[in-house]
Amino acid sequence: MIDLHIHMGGAVPAAVLWELLSDSGLQTDFKTFDELEEYLTVRPEAIHNLDDFLNRYFHGTELIQSSPRTASESAYQLVAKAYRRSGRAGRMHAVEIRYNPLKRVREGLHTLDAIILATIHGLERASMHYRVQTGILFSMGKEFSHERNAIIVNAAMDFGGRGALKGAHGVVGIDMAGPESLLNDSNVEWLKVVGKMIEPARERGLGITWHVGETAHSGPDGMEAVLEWIRPQRIGHGIELRKAEGKQKERLCKTLRERQVCLEICPSVNLITGSILNLREIADLIRLLTSEGIPFCINTDNPYIIQTNLRQEYDLVAKALGEDAQLINQSHHHASMHSFLAGVRNRH
Ligand SMILES: [Zn+2]
Numbered sequence: 001m002i003d004l005h006i007h008m009g010g011a012v013p014a015a016v017l018w019e020l021l022s023d024s025g026l027q028t029d030f031k032t033f034d035e036l037e038e039y040l041t042v043r044p045e046a047i048h049n050l051d052d053f054l055n056r057y058f059h060g061t062e063l064i065q066s067s068p069r070t071a072s073e074s075a076y077q078l079v080a081k082a083y084r085r086s087g088r089a090g091r092m093h094a095v096e097i098r099y100n101p102l103k104r105v106r107e108g109l110h111t112l113d114a115i116i117l118a119t120i121h122g123l124e125r126a127s128m129h130y131r132v133q134t135g136i137l138f139s140m141g142k143e144f145s146h147e148r149n150a151i152i153v154n155a156a157m158d159f160g161g162r163g164a165l166k167g168a169h170g171v172v173g174i175d176m177a178g179p180e181s182l183l184n185d186s187n188v189e190w191l192k193v194v195g196k197m198i199e200p201a202r203e204r205g206l207g208i209t210w211h212v213g214e215t216a217h218s219g220p221d222g223m224e225a226v227l228e229w230i231r232p233q234r235i236g237h238g239i240e241l242r243k244a245e246g247k248q249k250e251r252l253c254k255t256l257r258e259r260q261v262c263l264e265i266c267p268s269v270n271l272i273t274g275s276i277l278n279l280r281e282i283a284d285l286i287r288l289l290t291s292e293g294i295p296f297c298i299n300t301d302n303p304y305i306i307q308t309n310l311r312q313e314y315d316l317v318a319k320a321l322g323e324d325a326q327l328i329n330q331s332h333h334h335a336s337m338h339s340f341l342a343g344v345r346n347r348h
Helices: 014-024 033-039 048-065 068-085 112-131 146-159 188-203 219-229 238-243 247-260 267-272 279-292 310-338
Strands: 002-005 094-099 133-141 168-177 207-212 234-237 261-265 294-299
Touching: 002 014, 002 068, 002 261, 002 294, 002 310, 014 033, 014 048, 014 068, 033 048, 033 219, 048 188, 048 207, 068 094, 068 112, 068 247, 068 310, 094 168, 112 133, 112 146, 112 247, 133 146, 146 168, 146 188, 188 219, 207 219, 219 234, 219 238, 219 247, 238 247, 261 279, 261 310, 267 279, 267 310, 279 310, 294 310
Parallel strands: 002 094, 094 133, 133 168, 168 207, 207 234, 234 261, 261 294
Antiparallel strands: none
């Protein structure tokens, strides 16, 4: 099994974060383990949308992960836990983790280079210890200035292409994450600037994925604009495709099919943020993707915060698909084909 969409800020257990925080001696609002655990416990009734979700949890986890040691250990523990939780029946054998390195420098207290090198090293250890292929995607921020996003893209190019060490591929791609409510995904002028910014990274072989079509804020219009101006190989979520109608639906499906853009579907987090009302919406979307020949894969997004793992996500979708449960098997193949990691294609 392969997980192509997992955020470092939402995937490290509270116990690990607490020990790192305690050892680092950083002063925070979390005075006890219970306070930190409570902070990281999802209360679905308090989450009304994606913005609520992003604002509620990540400031704390990003703060704790903001040092070379804590970033390295977080990356390591993320992979170790995801591997163990995948179960012996179908071990996770590859994972791409994503994070925003500029959100982990503690306002310049640490250098970007030190943070990045530390996460690379954490994943080298994880790849060696658990025999899991690993790679890193740098997430730019929709709420960031162009100057700050350019720093992230340049860092990806600096650190990309280091080659694989025992399955650890280092930096393999770029992502765009953050609030869709800023409406940047439909802002052509904004997209043009970012599209130009990432072009050299694409030419150097880095993969491009982009969070869009997760909520009605970007919707099918945002997906179309991102496909036109960013040309990502994969899309984070893209579930708003289900709301496209008529000519727009035809156009979107055609583009996704012809370019074989893989939708990274993360069912449970969409439920928690209220982006979908139930998993039947995901099941219907998978039927549509299958009939249209559009690749998709199942992922966890923030497995610790939303208390899930890759096996559970597959099981939930299979159950929602009912008699079409076998459709889920394509996900393994598509995840393998569309991973930015080299050399994982022959292993399911
Ligand atoms: Zn995500």
